[in-house]
Amino acid sequence: MSAAADAAMRWRVRLGYLLVFFFAWLARPSGPSILAGSAIAAAGLAVRAAAAGHLRKHEELATSGPYAYTRNPLYFGSALLVTGMMVAARSWILAALLALYFAVFYILVMRREEAELRAGYGAVYEEYAARVPLFFPSPAANQPATAGSAPRGFSREQYLRNREWQAAAGTLLVILFLWMKWKFF
Numbered sequence: 001m002s003a004a005a006d007a008a009m010r011w012r013v014r015l016g017y018l019l020v021f022f023f024a025w026l027a028r029p030s031g032p033s034i035l036a037g038s039a040i041a042a043a044g045l046a047v048r049a050a051a052a053g054h055l056r057k058h059e060e061l062a063t064s065g066p067y068a069y070t071r072n073p074l075y076f077g078s079a080l081l082v083t084g085m086m087v088a089a090r091s092w093i094l095a096a097l098l099a100l101y102f103a104v105f106y107i108l109v110m111r112r113e114e115a116e117l118r119a120g121y122g123a124v125y126e127e128y129a130a131r132v133p134l135f136f137p138s139p140a141a142n143q144p145a146t147a148g149s150a151p152r153g154f155s156r157e158q159y160l161r162n163r164e165w166q167a168a169a170g171t172l173l174v175i176l177f178l179w180m181k182w183k184f185f
Contacts, residue, residue: 009112012105019101027089029178037088038175044080045168047073052164053154061121063128064152069137071114071128075106076135081171088178110134 066073
């Protein structure tokens with residue numbers, strides 16, 4: 001990865017904190033926007049939860065569950081989650097800032113992780129990547145598991161081990177904040 005990409009990765013979290021400030025400041029929620037956004041965010045959380053229940057980081061290549069449809073279901077779920085929060089917040093400026101943030105950083109993160117998976121799994125990953133799209137899910141991608149990887153069912157223990165419950169808790173806090181801002185400010 002280039003020096004510019006490495007520098008961008010170092011700034012990713014710092015800029016994320018700045019975006020939280022802008023979110024709190026620019027959000028103009030309403031009752032209907034909170035309800036609609038919450039529904040979209042819930043879909044994102046469901047995708048993330050399903051992915052986390054199949055992901056055994058640094059142990060094996062995940063190819064089952066949501067990973068049979070997209071190589072990055074956690075990031076796809078995050079995109080849905082953030083889209084839901086933007087709908088709930090009702091701010092086009094904020095939506096544009098977050099879309100730019102995701103477009104820049106998530107592309108870099110996905111490419112970096114893809115290089116690591118190629119290095120770690122070689123031909124097995126190449127075959128998987130040839131039939132499963134990088135980001136947007138494709139029902140056509142769901143084919144038998146890649147040779148050398150074991151199809152697995154959802155594991156509640158794995159979901160907890162991956163600490164995915166934190167995304168749900170954070171989402172609930174954001175929805176509560178938006179509701180309070182709508183009602184009291």
